Amino acid sequence: MKTVTRADVADVICKEVGLSRKDASDILDNVLDEIVQELVSGNDVKLSSFGTLSLRDKKPRVGRNPKTGVEAEISERRVISFKPSQTMRKIINA
Amino acid sequence: MTKSELIERVASKNPHLAVKEVEKIVSVIFNNIIDTLAKGDRIEFRGFGAFSVRKRPSRIAKNPRSGEKVSVEERNIPHFKTGKQLHELLNSK
Numbered sequence: 216m217k218t219v220t221r222a223d224v225a226d227v228i229c230k231e232v233g234l235s236r237k238d239a240s241d242i243l244d245n246v247l248d249e250i251v252q253e254l255v256s257g258n259d260v261k262l263s264s265f266g267t268l269s270l271r272d273k274k275p276r277v278g279r280n281p282k283t284g285v286e287a288e289i290s291e292r293r294v295i296s297f298k299p300s301q302t303m304r305k306i307i308n309a
Numbered sequence: 310m311t312k313s314e315l316i317e318r319v320a321s322k323n324p325h326l327a328v329k330e331v332e333k334i335v336s337v338i339f340n341n342i343i344d345t346l347a348k349g350d351r352i353e354f355r356g357f358g359a360f361s362v363r364k365r366p367s368r369i370a371k372n373p374r375s376g377e378k379v380s381v382e383e384r385n386i387p388h389f390k391t392g393k394q395l396h397e398l399l400n401s402k
Contacts, residue, residue, distance in 0.1 A: 216349060216350055216351060217350050217351070218350065218351045218352070218353055218359075219341075219345045219350055219351070219352040219353070220352075220353055220354075220355070221353075221354055221355065224338060224341050224342075224352070224354075227337060227341050228334055228337050228338065231333075231337050232330065232333055232334055232337060234334075239334075242319065242323060242326075242331075242334055243334075243338060245319050245322055245323065246315065246319055246334070246335060246338060247354055247357045249310075249315055249318050249319055250310075250315070250357075251357065251395055251398065253310040254395070254399065255398050255399060258310060259310075260310045260315070261310070261311050261312070262311070262312045262315070262339060263311065263312050264339075265312070265339045265342070265343070266387070268389070270399070292399075292400050293399045293400055294391065294396075294399075295358070295389065295391045295395075295399070297360075297387070297388070297389030299386070299387040303343050303346075303387055304386075304387070306343055306347050307343070307346050307347050307362060307385045307386075307387055308384055308385050309347070
């Protein structure tokens with residue numbers, strides 16, 4: 216299994232859209248930044264035929280270090296849950 | 310925010326690009342993520358997060374209405390893990 220990175224995606228944009236590598240990489244950063252800003256301002260991001268990134272507020276709870284077995288409080292936190300679209304699920308299982 | 314709002318916002322910050330081009334770029338990005346996962350690979354945007362595929366084993370499920378047993382095939386489920394930086398931004402209050 217290989218890991219695709221930002222640079223690889225910028226390359227694909229560069230080839231398929233015909234932008235310079237610099238422009239492709241800048242616009243990819245723009246797209247990700249807009250998503251980040253929206254999530255940070257407390258809103259979900261719905262991308263049709265891709266999926267939804269939604270925010271969930273987790274209550275504090277007592278967890279355990281799996282290695283040492285020591286109990287520790289896991290503080291209140293905000294997490295993202297990703298729900299893939301039906302389209303994405305289908306392609307990934309084709 | 311929806312995909313079309315995302316396109317509008319990116320387009321307004323890049324006046325040198327036509328909205329059509331931004332549309333194309335956004336779809337190239339998301340299709341690329343899907344294609345990568347379809348190949349069984351992982352895709353990471355440092356600071357933002359990573360998409361990967363997790364396998365759900367086949368199992369015997371029950372139809373909740375009839376109680377009938379049905380076998381569910383092994384499936385691949387896309388998974389998103391939030392990047393460290395994004396997690397910190399969400400929890401920095």
